[in-house]
Amino acid sequence: MTDGQVPRVPQVPKSVLARGAALLRACGEAEGAQSLAELALRTGLPKPTAHRLLGELVRLGLVERGTDGRYRIGLALFVLGQSAPSARELRDIALPFLGDLYEATGENVHLAVPDGPDTLFLAKLTGRRATPIVSRTGGRLPAHCTATGKVFLAHDPRPPCVSLPRLTPRTLVLPGQLARDLARTRARGFGVNLEEAEIGISAVAAPVYAHERRPVAAISVTGGTRRLDMERVGARVCAAARALTRALSA
Structure with missing residues (x-):
């Protein structure tokens, strides 16, 4: 368990929007930055799908990708959440x-x-x-x-x-x-x-x-x-x- 989050067997989201939301939630609930493999495991998404969606989320500023290739919630999403x-x-x-x-x-x-x-x-x-x-x-x-x-x-x-x-x-x-x-x-x-x-x-x-x-x-x-x-x-x-x-x- 990390940051008070209990791992659960994920249900694979069907729509693109639901898959993106699942990735955002996985980034936000985990302690520290997550690798592509960890996020794919947490969401149940295939790695190629997770990689493609994460790229879009990074471009939108909702997710940040570090120099080590790991992902975390972006500043744009933090600002949005505060509203x-x-x-x-x-x-x-x-x-x-x-x-x-x-x-x-x-x-x-x-x-x-x-x-x-x-x-x-x-x-x-x-x-x-x-x-x-x-x-x-x-x-x-x-x-x-x-x-x-x-x-x-x-x-x-x-x-x-x-x-x-x-x-x-x-x-x-x-x-x-x-x-x-x-x-x-x-x-x-x-x-x-x-x-x-x-x-x-x-x-x-x-x-x-x-x-x-x-x-x-x-x-x-x-x-x-x-x-x-x-x-x-x-x-x-x-x-x-x-x-x-x-x-x-x-």
Whole structure:
């Protein structure tokens, strides 16, 4: 796993647009630059097809090709992504609350939104005091093994996917185990990840609402398991999430 991305067996896209999008997603989700062979493997595309499409994406400035022949997301795509209004507005409103939470805890603070079976990190605040972790802004993790993802799953009437990837020995992969954990999440008002995505790392997350009945986002604090006081941090995270909810509803 790299940058919080779990490899999955790819479904080969059929249209040219879908194939180009798959390459862009593969470039964006991977840690560091990727070779042609790695991108072909991640997308399921034949190498000649991937090479041709990557050439077009490079010419458009959406992908950059280094002197070593490896590919990464280009500056043009970064600028385009920053213009997405809903995500940008949510992040901009949330940043002061995230900053206060970082100052209070000294640990990694995330703003996340649901993205299919994953939780997607829109923002991450960290610093020298924080425990190093694998997450990054724009990265994603499977929802069932993250505190933010559990917040989304706990308020989703649809059952989680039957086949759940195991990231650590503590990942909850049995539907019954996860269902009980999601019931606890609803009851206490915040989600907890106990070394389920990364050994030695735990997290607490609380839901953020706008005008919908289900959370539009979640705020979390992530750090070393031995350093994180779940009840104390949970209370702070819930207070920050409530404050952000009020700001979004104003």
